[in-house]
Structure formats: C-alpha cells, structure tokens
Amino acid sequence: MSDTGRGAPQGLGMGMRMSTELVSSVFVGGGIGYLLDYWFHTKPWLTVIFFMFGMAAGFRNMYRIATQDPPRGEGKDQGKSIRAANPPEEPPRS
Numbered sequence: 001m002s003d004t005g006r007g008a009p010q011g012l013g014m015g016m017r018m019s020t021e022l023v024s025s026v027f028v029g030g031g032i033g034y035l036l037d038y039w040f041h042t043k044p045w046l047t048v049i050f051f052m053f054g055m056a057a058g059f060r061n062m063y064r065i066a067t068q069d070p071p072r073g074e075g076k077d078q079g080k081s082i083r084a085a086n087p088p089e090e091p092p093r094s
Helices: 007-040 045-067
Strands: none
Touching: 007 045
8 A cells, every 4th residue: 555645634634723723712812802801891902912812822732733743653553652652661670
C-alpha cells in the first residue's frame, strides 16, 4: 500500500481544528463581554476587551496546535509520543 496523499487529510484536519479553535474562542470571548456589558451597562467596552481576549486565546491555541508533535505510527499507539509508548527503564536497585 502506498503513502500517496496521506499528509493532505492530516493537514486538512489540523487546519479545520485550528480554524474552529479561533472562531469559537472569539465567539466565547465576545459573548462573555456582551453579557457583562449588558449587566454592568458599560457598552461597548467589555465586549471589545473580551473580544480581544478571545482573539488572543484563539491565536494561542492555534500556535499550540501547530507546534505540537505530529502523531507517529499506526495502531493503538497512534497519537502518543514515543516517550509515552516506550517508558524509560528503571535503574537497577542495589
């Protein structure tokens, strides 16, 4: 079986996850700001501030996703790091 085209679905999945993280963070931040503005009658200040917090959180999540190690191998260990799949040996006890 050839590996042709295997990188595209993984890249597409990562792109979809990153865009979803960004959009949902912005909506949650903006929504929290809007509710706080409604309760405290401070429109539009808290909406703008929490919208920016949501953007910062979304970009932070995108960076975290982009810099994490890609999954290696196939089967039951897929998605785990090599260190987790092969724990270090314990030193001999005296």
